[in-house]
Structure formats: structure tokens, C-alpha cells
Amino acid sequence: MSGDLAEHWPLEPGLIFLNHGSFGACPTEVLRHQAALRAEMEAEPVRFLSRELDDRLDVARAALAVFVGADPDDLAFVTNATSGVNAVLRSRLFAAGDELLTTDHAYGACRNTLEFVAERAGARVVIVPVPFPVTSPDEVVAAVLAKVTPRTRLALLDHITSPTALILPIERLIAELGARGVEVLVDGAHAPGMVPLNLAALGATYYSGNCHKWLCAPKGSAFLWTRRDQQPDVRPLTISHGASAVRPGYSRFRLEFDWTGTSDPTAWLTVPKAIEYLGTLVEGGWPALMARNHALALEARTLLCAAAGTPPVCPDAMVGSLAAVRLPDGTTDVGWRRPDPLQPQLFDDWRIEVPVMSWPAAPRRLVRISAQLYNRREQYERLAEALRKELVR
Numbered sequence: 001m002s003g004d005l006a007e008h009w010p011l012e013p014g015l016i017f018l019n020h021g022s023f024g025a026c027p028t029e030v031l032r033h034q035a036a037l038r039a040e041m042e043a044e045p046v047r048f049l050s051r052e053l054d055d056r057l058d059v060a061r062a063a064l065a066v067f068v069g070a071d072p073d074d075l076a077f078v079t080n081a082t083s084g085v086n087a088v089l090r091s092r093l094f095a096a097g098d099e100l101l102t103t104d105h106a107y108g109a110c111r112n113t114l115e116f117v118a119e120r121a122g123a124r125v126v127i128v129p130v131p132f133p134v135t136s137p138d139e140v141v142a143a144v145l146a147k148v149t150p151r152t153r154l155a156l157l158d159h160i161t162s163p164t165a166l167i168l169p170i171e172r173l174i175a176e177l178g179a180r181g182v183e184v185l186v187d188g189a190h191a192p193g194m195v196p197l198n199l200a201a202l203g204a205t206y207y208s209g210n211c212h213k214w215l216c217a218p219k220g221s222a223f224l225w226t227r228r229d230q231q232p233d234v235r236p237l238t239i240s241h242g243a244s245a246v247r248p249g250y251s252r253f254r255l256e257f258d259w260t261g262t263s264d265p266t267a268w269l270t271v272p273k274a275i276e277y278l279g280t281l282v283e284g285g286w287p288a289l290m291a292r293n294h295a296l297a298l299e300a301r302t303l304l305c306a307a308a309g310t311p312p313v314c315p316d317a318m319v320g321s322l323a324a325v326r327l328p329d330g331t332t333d334v335g336w337r338r339p340d341p342l343q344p345q346l347f348d349d350w351r352i353e354v355p356v357m358s359w360p361a362a363p364r365r366l367v368r369i370s371a372q373l374y375n376r377r378e379q380y381e382r383l384a385e386a387l388r389k390e391l392v393r
Helices: 028-043 045-068 081-091 108-121 137-145 170-179 228-233 252-258 271-278 285-308 342-350 377-390
Strands: 075-078 099-103 124-128 152-158 183-188 206-210 222-226 322-327 356-358 365-370
Touching (some): 028 045, 028 271, 045 252, 081 108, 081 183, 081 222, 099 137, 108 124, 108 152, 137 170, 222 228, 285 322, 285 365, 285 377, 342 356, 342 377
Parallel strands (some): 099 152, 152 183, 183 206
Antiparallel strands (some): 075 222, 206 222, 322 365
8 A cells, every 4th residue: 555654544633653552543444444333333232232243253353363373262352451461360369478470561550450469369479670771581581580489370471561662582481481380471462463473372371462552453452362271260350141141152251251241342343454454554464564663663763762872772672663762860750640741841842742751760761662654764853853952951
């Protein structure tokens, strides 16, 4: 498909949007498809939700399964990756003295869930300090394994870290932890559409991923993959009719997650359209799309490291379509919904939407850029110019 790829997204004119990683951005054509589904649903809600939804979900699940390398029966639709993580952790039974492992790069919402279930059971959350900057995936593996004990029951690991944008060596970590009897729940929020997936071969116990980020599906579309032997024990966050429903050929896992009460399922049903449509925007399809975004992220990182006067935080192979760049130290301790003062400056004065955050804690901070098809090199050049001027104020 020729022309400026940005024209396929309804992003605000004049805005330099370098934050696809936070909530994604959905192409106009995919949004049109969702609107058509919504119109069909509202024209006859009973037919759509009561008589047709199960079959429609099966079609959507089958398309997603091909894309992520899974058996459709092992996939459940959820609203976001955090919901999938919650469903697993709040279904598991832990005992006093159990240890739940995660890293200091873990997504804050999922770490909060881990703390919640640990406190409820009298278990303990063990935080693995992963080096940052990191010079090799080997450092990550060594750091995680050093914290495993006979009491470690579960590890919650990011496939791609949210604050620091690192692709972790998840296959190696799963294999090493499995050899030690530790189940692994993967927070794969950023992985689908950024890196190739083969969930059936990955070896995780559970994998929760978003479709609204790098797949560019509508908000509210995500999935939970669960290993077959664990499915009877994993329940959705809302218990509804599926808990007692009977349908030949459908597992309890499928029945419960497919219906948790009245909601708008069109984001899930639009996933096949998003997969198909994004694959047409670049010659070579999804492999070329992922390679293009990866190359642009590396190019942008080089520009921004030069502007900030800081070295890269990880090898090129640990970068996907996200990249974190260390900035000179700030002065403000910031957190969720409290951005570093530089972030609103970049938005108000330069029309650049990009996250600036304290990590691991103030005064250390970084900027995290995203690379999606609608982005171009000159947008990162503009950000580099802004950083050179703003960082000396």
C-alpha cells in the first residue's frame, strides 16, 4: 500500500505521537469495522449477543491463534493484559511462606496484583534487581536464577518490559525456571505484533498479551493463553453464566471467559481485521512490519542518545519497537499519572507526545520512544532537538 502510512491512522494533525506503547493507536479502517459491528449489535442485540456471539468469538479466536502460534482452545479473550495477569494470580492458591518472583522492571499494575495475592496468602514477593543498563541477556538470566529458592512457586516475568523497553530472554528464563519446578506467568503486554510469537512452543504456564498495542486492534482487546493442564483452575475475574453452562466441545475455561456478563465484545471481534489490515500496509507483511519498526526504533535511539549525552542501555538485540534512553538526572520524584515536568514541556511547547519517567527512582529518569508505521525519522530528529534545548534549561 503506497503513500504516507500515517494517513491510515486518525491521529491529531500536527501531533508528533511517539507513545504508541502506552495505549496503542487504531487505524481508521479497523475502527470502521468495529463501528459496523457495533451497529449490527445494536440493531438486534439479542441475536448478536445470545445467538451469534459464540460463533463469532470462535472465528476471532482462530485468527488470533494462528498469529500467536497457539491452539484456539487455549486462548481466552480478556480486556487487557493486566486483567489476564489478575485472572491467573487471583485463581492460584498460595500458602504462607511461598515466594513469588518478579523483577524490578515489572509493570507496576501487575506488581501490585502480585503484592495483593501474596499479602492475602501470607506469601512473599521477591524482587529481582536486573542490571540497567544491561550488557547481555545472560545478565538477566543470572540475576533471576540467583533469587530462586525451594520456596519459589511462581515467577511473573515481562516478555518486553514496559518502563525500560527491554526484550527479556523469556524462552531461556522459562526453561531454566521450569527445570527448577517454577511455573511462569508471562506479562506479554507489548509482544504481540512487536516480536514473533509461538505460544505453543514457548513453554510458559500462562501468557497474557494485548491486541490493542502493536496489533493496533481497538482498546479492550487482549488475550490470556493458559497451558491445558492449568485451565480448570483459572477463572475469570467475573463469575457468570459460564460457571454452570454446558456446551458440547467447549471447556469450562472457554465457557467462563467467553461470557462474563453484558459487555461490548466488538474489540475482540475486530482482532482478525487488525491482523489482516496491518499486514497489507507493508510489502512483506508482518515480518517486514516488525523489522521496519525495529530498525526505526534503533535509529531513533541513536539520535536521542546523542542528544541526551548518554550511552545505549542495552544491546540492539534487546530492542523491539520500543526503546528507552537515559536522560540526565531530574529533580522530581514522579509516578503513575504524575509525569516528569519535561513531559508536559515537550507536549505543550513542541507538540511531542512521549513519556518521560523516573526509573528506577528519582533523580534517575528516562524517555521511552515507540516506533510504529505512522512514525518517521524526522519526528525523532525533532525530539532530539527539543531535548538538546530543554535539558540545558
